[in-house]
Amino acid sequence: MAVLFVDGFDSYQATNDLETKWASADSSWAWIHDQGRKNRGGLVGGTADGELITSPGGWNAPIIAMGFYLRVMSRPAITQELLFLQPATPVIPADALRMDVVNITGSVRLLYTAADLVLEGGVDICDNQFHWIEFRTGLGTGVTHELYIDNLPQAVVTADMPTAYGNIDHIQFSTMGNVITIIDDVVVFDDVAPNPVMLSFPLGPREITTLRPIGDAAVQFARSVGTTNFSLVDDVVSDDDGTFVEDGTSGHQDLYHFEDLSIAPGAITCVVVNSRVKNGGPVGSVAFSSICKSGAAQTNAPSVVTPTNYQTIQQSFALDPQTSAPWSVTGLNASQFGIKVT
Numbered sequence: 001m002a003v004l005f006v007d008g009f010d011s012y013q014a015t016n017d018l019e020t021k022w023a024s025a026d027s028s029w030a031w032i033h034d035q036g037r038k039n040r041g042g043l044v045g046g047t048a049d050g051e052l053i054t055s056p057g058g059w060n061a062p063i064i065a066m067g068f069y070l071r072v073m074s075r076p077a078i079t080q081e082l083l084f085l086q087p088a089t090p091v092i093p094a095d096a097l098r099m100d101v102v103n104i105t106g107s108v109r110l111l112y113t114a115a116d117l118v119l120e121g122g123v124d125i126c127d128n129q130f131h132w133i134e135f136r137t138g139l140g141t142g143v144t145h146e147l148y149i150d151n152l153p154q155a156v157v158t159a160d161m162p163t164a165y166g167n168i169d170h171i172q173f174s175t176m177g178n179v180i181t182i183i184d185d186v187v188v189f190d191d192v193a194p195n196p197v198m199l200s201f202p203l204g205p206r207e208i209t210t211l212r213p214i215g216d217a218a219v220q221f222a223r224s225v226g227t228t229n230f231s232l233v234d235d236v237v238s239d240d241d242g243t244f245v246e247d248g249t250s251g252h253q254d255l256y257h258f259e260d261l262s263i264a265p266g267a268i269t270c271v272v273v274n275s276r277v278k279n280g281g282p283v284g285s286v287a288f289s290s291i292c293k294s295g296a297a298q299t300n301a302p303s304v305v306t307p308t309n310y311q312t313i314q315q316s317f318a319l320d321p322q323t324s325a326p327w328s329v330t331g332l333n334a335s336q337f338g339i340k341v342t
């Protein structure tokens with residue numbers, strides 16, 4: 001898998017859109033168009049206490065690394081739970097591997113269960129400014145736990161961690177009482193090749209941007225309406241059964257041209273394809289792969305069974321298939337992405 005989940009919150013138009021990418025979101029979590037970094041979209045937690053937003057899961061990862069921008073209005077009156085790393089069957093939040101924001105110091109700490117401190121940062125991040133929080137952690141014997149804040153090392157601990165609840169499946173952010181929290185540019189990855197992996201840690205501050213289809217490159221899927229395929233799958237607000245492409249024939253694929261990057265990154269860590277899919281029936285189980293074509297070289301992500309209800313499935317392409325090297329801006333801009341029935 002490498003990248004397990006990513007969201008920059010820029011490609012939304014309403015709070016309701018959170019539940020097209022996240023698995024669920026309690027009502028205190030909102031998307032606000034200018035509250036993220038660089039005055040773009042961000043995830044804003046309100047003043048309720050303990051309201052959760054839950055990512056899609058299915059990761060089965062013994063160890064993960066995670067980075068995100070965090071802006072906390074002020075130090076909480078009491079230490080607050082911010083983030084849970086949950087197994088497939090969620091445990092009550094206090095029992096999860098988690099990150100807190102500490103009231104006395106204003107820093108963040110990693111814990112397992114309510115009482116077992118793993119490590120703690122040394123920076124007061126509760127100053128109403130964005131800070132890049134990046135850590136790695138996990139379950140099992142001899143796990144390295146490490147925390148960076150704003151790209152500066154805070155603490156590193158090697159410890160044996162209980163595995164009773166099972167591997168990490170998904171994340172949950174939690175609101176922190178009357179302290180407003182803003183989150184942006186979330187990335188989670190595991191230790192599965194090619195990239196990023198734990199050796200990539202810390203990535204350092206990352207910016208996540210969204211590109212949309214702007215043309216058909218080579219298409220075989222049937223259209224619900226109209227004369228082009230890309231225009232049915234470039235939704236800002238997903239219209240689900242409103243406009244779509246569909247196919248159930250193994251080997252058929254759609255490739256689309258995408259917008260050029262509007263930012264100039266020093267390096268591209270990964271490209272993640274978001275496909276909002278469901279099995280519309282009646283042919284039975286259908287599996288698909290996200291696909292990537294660069295020059296003459298095509299790479300297909302692992303095949304996954306199409307869910308029976310709409311879900312947004314993320315699949316990552318860490319390397320340019322044409323060069324088998326990290327993406328360049330020109331390589332990415334010239335490439336095509338899409339979907340294939342497997």
Ligand SMILES: [Ca+2]
Nearest residue numbers: 008010036041
């Ligand atoms: Ca953003």
Ligand SMILES: [Ca+2]
Nearest residue numbers: 232235243244
């Ligand atoms: Ca559509």
